[in-house]
Amino acid sequence: MIVLLILAFAGLALYEIPQLVRKKQIRDLVVFLSFFMLAFVLSGLQIVGVKLPNPLTVISNIVKLLGTYRFKP
């Protein structure tokens, strides 16, 4: 699975980076690489099986602090 992930991201990098380098768009390249690395690290961690917090649970816990009425089905 991790090999597939690396291959997919390598394909994406090989498609985007040469175009940005050729056009000398260094700022675009830096921003692209930042998002690219974030996406890669997140995907990698999930494939390896690292438990990351569920955003919905985090948001729910913050909203619970407001003490609003909660509907129970």
Added chain:
Amino acid sequence: MTIEKGKISNLQFTILFAAYLLASDPVLAVAGTPTKNNGWLAVMAAFVTGSIIIYIFTSLCQKFPGKNFVQINSLIYGRYLGAIISIGYLWYFCHLSSLQIWWFSAVYVITIMKNTPEVALYITFILMSAYALRKRVEVLARSVVFVFFIIVGITIISEFLLLKEMEIKNLLPIMDVPMRDFFVATFSITTLNFGETVCFVMMMGRVTNVKTLKKSVFTGFIIGAGLLLMISLTTTMVLGPVESIAFIPSFHMYRLINVGDIFTRMEALLLGMLQAMGFIRLSLSLYPAVTGAAQLFNMRSYLPLILPVAIIAGNLSYLERGVELSLDYAVNTAPYYNLPFEFIIPLLSLIIASVKEKRNPKERKSP
């Protein structure tokens, strides 16, 4: 410098708006759960509250013709505070995209593709929308318009096919739920179905005639909300009390279609339609996330960011899977979480922009 150079016509924008609202149909079933068989009444109430939210952010965008939301934020709040607010919106749009990926994949996993890994469906949705986004806003608008008419066609045909299954007595008793639950459902529908159209703020500056923007938006709103109301009424009349306990009521409704034992088991048609709805919702939610990020970091083009942002949204979807939590999230959490992004910040921005405009009338014309 504006990140998007393409233009879309007012008519296309109207249809995009209507399509985005119509595609929120599966969410309506969850958001309206507290009202049992009075979901259609909650939709009507949310129509009023939703139109206030839409009026506010449309007025804000109309004050800054040709500008997108990230540019508007920096003009109103200054470079740094504007950037912080824009980052908040980037998270909101990215998270909104992740919910679309999760939601429309869950529909398949729960109904017919029970043994399929969710990731396979996530990848399908991501690639489909990323491809459309790479072709830029004009192509995206044209493809959504095409898909919208297919969805409307199928919806109207199925309404006719379901006519003999409809029972008006299923709408009764009216308002047999506590007022508190009714307000919860109205609040939920307002923020989830109607308020999420705030993602159009990144696109409003690209409409050809900004002067008639409000007319285009509200025409789309009436068409989309009208279709949602029609679907809500039909679902209640066909399914009755079952509607409020089913995860995807439309799926059970389409199963009931039987025309002379020839046209039966039409739920596959619904699932095809849901795929199209998923495409509309995801593309239009991902667009502001991608263009917003590119604008914020002053990039020359947003195209390189499409896949990385879509993959980040896909990762968030994978973390969010779990139906029970999402039912609770849609009714008890999402409305409060969405409110600052959909109502409070745009209202504050509109007030500040109006005050600035009164103090210095020339400022707006040459931002």
